Amino acid sequence: MNTLRLPRASLQQLRSFEAVARLGGIGKAAEALHLAQPTVSTQLKELAQALNLHLLEPEGRGVRLTPHGELLADTVRDLFARWRRFEEDALAMQGLQKGRLKLAAVTTTEYFIPDLLGPFARQYPGLRIDLAVENRDAVIQHLARGDVELAVMMLPPTDLALERWPFLENPLVLIAPVGHPLAQRTRLRLSQVIQEARLTREPGSGTRQATDQYLAAQGVSWPARLALGSNEAIKHAVAAGLGLAILSRHTLGPDPASQGLVELKVTGLPIRRMWHVVWRSDRSLSLPARTFLAALRQQFSETPPGREVPRHEPG
Template structure:
């Protein structure tokens, strides 16, 4: 018998069920019993009862209430990190069994930032057509929330435009992301050629929140020319930006891939501005050294090898 098995056999292990670990992970991640119950198809009293049992088994206070949100205590955070590792290992074990059989099935968890939400669901749908046994889990969030999901290893892949340099990640570039300046067709700058950046910053400008990759790219371009944008209005997502432009509130910048319908119907136009379009890349990101399941590897191969052709 190996030392590892001998150690396990000689220890008294806590009588914790897999379901209790799943419930605790969900409560901490979602910040509440009700949201966890909804995600797991349980009743709120069941979730509460199981958390009480878990605390009793371990003899520890794992959770505390702050306003409407439930947070882990300091020891609860340590327990959470350990339980996440156990659940991840169990998920890897299930994936390994499918890998050995060569079956592309199971959960595919992909998180995308909001600006990628306009094209990613369509291409995930095409992937599912090829592999109907795959269960897609697509989460759309802003950059900060997406990075937190990446940090806590909640997804197989994160689709984003600006790769974080503060985390040890591997980034796979797969398609271009053209950022363009947009306006309503009746805007005075429509039809003018070679609009200067000086003219641009003098216009009423609708911008994304400071953490947005698109806003960061525009700010960096302007800074190179000694210019700075004074936002007329700050909006939380690309759809709000489009609606603001359509309402005549001002001009803005967006990924061209978000504008197919509006450009096709001539409701929005692209302005000819010096330095634009900004050509960036979309990346599929995961932690360096992370073992991707067969499902995740197959999806990554799909977007690397085929989406480039479809978008070219």
């Protein structure tokens, strides 16, 4: 007869270890947990002794995980994620009146994701919705750590076990300031526009990665003159005449000219990409996450994936 083997670690020890692994230092973990630093240090020492494993080693002013520490950190994150899902599902059995939906999305989605979340939030007013909007690299880190259950991005990583669902077209277009000489042409070749200065998003941006991939596939070298950390900053810089840029058409709104911008007609453009909802295939989704995913599928099942997102115009 099989018997349940209880862990040799306490919940408090695992909680302290998870905070140290996430924050990279005992002092930071103690502050985050509202504990004294010696208390956290003692819990880590007792945890290592109970497991008979070396879990941490000094690195600069902080600590880093040993290979055994990395293994335990993954296990603890999975354990805590499963416990959160249990709590949320238990509450959700009351009719999704409570619970939490944890999402991350790349920065360009800020132009449409509120319109995706709005109807869901109104349908389930008791749910807490946590949304992190950051660049692609940061979103991938959230997925890898298990901080979020669902993410919206253009280029899902290939080194994580992920399920993905493409739901919306994301055309990347070339923009110039209104009145630019190239804007008078009805059709341009790529070789003509790369004589202009190129403005681009920062390293880690999905838009920049997709653009660089496209240019490389065309055998074209178009170095960036200036890298900026947001779509709005790029639009203002283009409107000011600092250069041209390739951005998602979602960032332009219905009237680019009102922002001092025009979309150039270039052979081979726009770059055709899709927005994806992704989630970890090696972890089960909570009921709030499953319900939101089902709502998205229903919303986008009536028309092809390239449809426009319904936008709420100001009254």
